[in-house]
Amino acid sequence: MLKKLASGPYLFWIAMFIIVPILMILFFSMVTVESDGSYTFTVSNYVRAFDPIYVTVLLRSLKIAVQATLICLVLGYPMAMILAKMDPRYRTTAVMLFVVPMWMNFLLRTYAWMTILGKNGVLNGILSFFGLPQMTFLYSEGAVLLGMVYNFLPFMVLPIYTVLMKMDKSLIEAAEDLGGNKKTVFTKVVLPLSLPGILSGVSMVFMPAVSTFVISNLLYGGQYMLVGNLIEQQFLVVNDWHFGSAVAMILMLLILVSMAVMNKLGGSGVEEKGVNLW
């Protein structure tokens, strides 16, 4: 009885703020408004989303999100290993240092990058100090990619770090006793065991990266349309909630599919072992 009562607020929360809004988006995506204010069902919003222009936007988002995820993985995995192997006396501080920037607002941190990358910014200041020519960093695809990697890297490092920390050290020792060299121990024992961490890191970086609109807006000056920007524009600028909802549904579907594929790749045990910060 108590259990049921206690779960009430959560169920209510989920229903009101997750399920109902998703159903509303689904509804909006499948209707158009007639001139007299009535709704008619249609698939035209979805058909429009498959216009080559919008497919390009979708592919562009996928491409940059995959790139950001891979870079985060390549940078984040060694970082997580370093953290996990660190002397416990310093480890807490090191992890703290990783987390502290996340206490600051995400927007502010992205704005800070604008100051660093700008034409007369910090980076160009350093270049000109050494007598090197000025370069354009801001308002380019590279800047967007950098913004994504910077903002989402902790989401990759932390789950991998947690898994590595929890790993049974005796397994590694056993592998070493059985004559495995460092490389074999890593590829045969450590890597497979840390897979759940990698998978949750990958999905936690990929999801915000594929749907972001702030990073691309700020660091590419509103010229670089990602799926997130397309949806934002439909809702806030051109007031076409129906098309916007259709694109949002397609994006949600895409994320769901990629999550399913990743879970499949990770085998059955992932769900229990995976570390989710969200």
Add this chain to the structure above:
Amino acid sequence: MKKIFAVVLLVVLMASLFTGCSNSDQVVLNVYNWGDYIDEDIFQQFEEETGIKINYETYATNEEMYTKINKGGTQYDIAIPSEYMIEKMIKEDLLEPIDLTKIPNYANIDDQFKNLSFDPNNQYSVPYFWGTVGIIYNTNLIDGPIDSWDVLWDEQYARQFTMVDSQRDSIMVALKKLGYSMNTKNLDELEEAKQALIEQKPLVLAYVGDNVKDMLISEEASMAVVWSGEASAVIQEYDYFEYALPKEGSNMWFDNIVIPKGAKNIDAAHQFIDFLSRGDIGFLNADYVGYATCNIETMKLIDPALIGTTYAYPDKNLLENFEIFQDPGDFIVEYDRIWTELKAK
């Protein structure tokens, strides 16, 4: 356990009864305005004079404001849209009529800004500021004569200038460059404008909103399409900037104060409009935001050096080819489509 739960529930329910009517004798006026478009110090003065508290929120584009008011769920008592948006909102019955007899300071408004086509008898709106759209440029970095929209298609200025991140204003630039009306409903002309904008896109540094001033001052951009008040704010600080009114013509706009439908404090809203129309308050605002006032009493207070400048009170003959935006009605979907396609490219 159940008892505790019941008590907690009761407390919550009781408390919810009182939210919203705490401090019930103080009227709170919800003001919805463009960012950086009022001297916020006047709120204090208004509260001291009338006892009405101001709750202030801002928006970045007319469309954003419209969407929020149109979709409901908001209770703004005051908003300050531009002319084409006012026209649209009147058509869609989203505005409360204004009783001008309750606004004695309406007499301060210059007659040339009254009874304009978008609101013929000022039944729904009271003029606030007016201005133009033009090109501001840094004379230290740009030497060519800037007097035409063509410079924004000129390779030599590639990646040095910004456009406005607003669909009607950016499409206006292309239409005017091509010599068409910015209120055109001719699809071929719009298509041509779209092609021009697509052709221009690689040359554009960024499509920006409110941060354009910072970009100019930090020399991130050396030239920008801006609203006149932004130019005025920059030029008054840094005299090496200049503001050009393109010879092909541009947008001349008016922002008027309105009371959106659904407003709860109509009387207080009238009081606030009257307050804003006072000469001295108008001056504080004009001085802060840098746009051109529609108020005769304020005109007497402003710096005479501003009269005749391109960015504040330009010479009439410079405004020959200028137009006022009209609400395109349902045709707006074509503008929406062009803007989406341009940005998606």
